């Protein structure tokens with residue numbers, strides 16, 4: 001009994017030290033990383049995950065997508081940030097248009113762009129898998145000043161298109177229909 005009491009006391013004594021370390025060890029990390037599941041249309045096996053990590057000057061996006069439909073394999077795809085955290089609706093139309101509050105031109109290679117929505121293309125391999133890291137300075141997941149917040153009132157969405165982005169033409173670089181979507185929200 002005495003041993004148990006001593007052990008309990010020791011555990012209690014250790015607890016504050018462990019708790020005190022936690023905020024330092026994870027300082028800012030919880031709020032600075034947002035994990036976003038990605039899905040395809042109803043009945044498709046497509047699944048994926050985008051992890052948004054806030055950096056000092058921009059956001060790093062680590063992306064994995066598996067089981068893209070056969071017609072989407074072995075080719076480049078556009079990927080953009082859309083206005084609303086809603087992946088419902090035929091063709092993911094509920095995700096809205098591209099994030100572009102200042103109405104600049106679309107396209108990473110457009111002299112009048114790019115918009116905060118714009119990202120480099122991603123490659124889907126012959127088995128229907130995508131692994132990529134993307135980086136953009138136009139957005140934030142922590143309300144960093146001077147960048148567009150992905151976590152505004154209605155959130156936002158990460159959307160993969162059927163074709164590649166030509167990075168120049170309006171309004172979406174000729175990227176075609178939407179084939180995958182992930183709702184970006186804190187909930």
Ligand SMILES: [Cu+2]
Nearest residue numbers: 080098159172
């Ligand atoms: Cu788009």
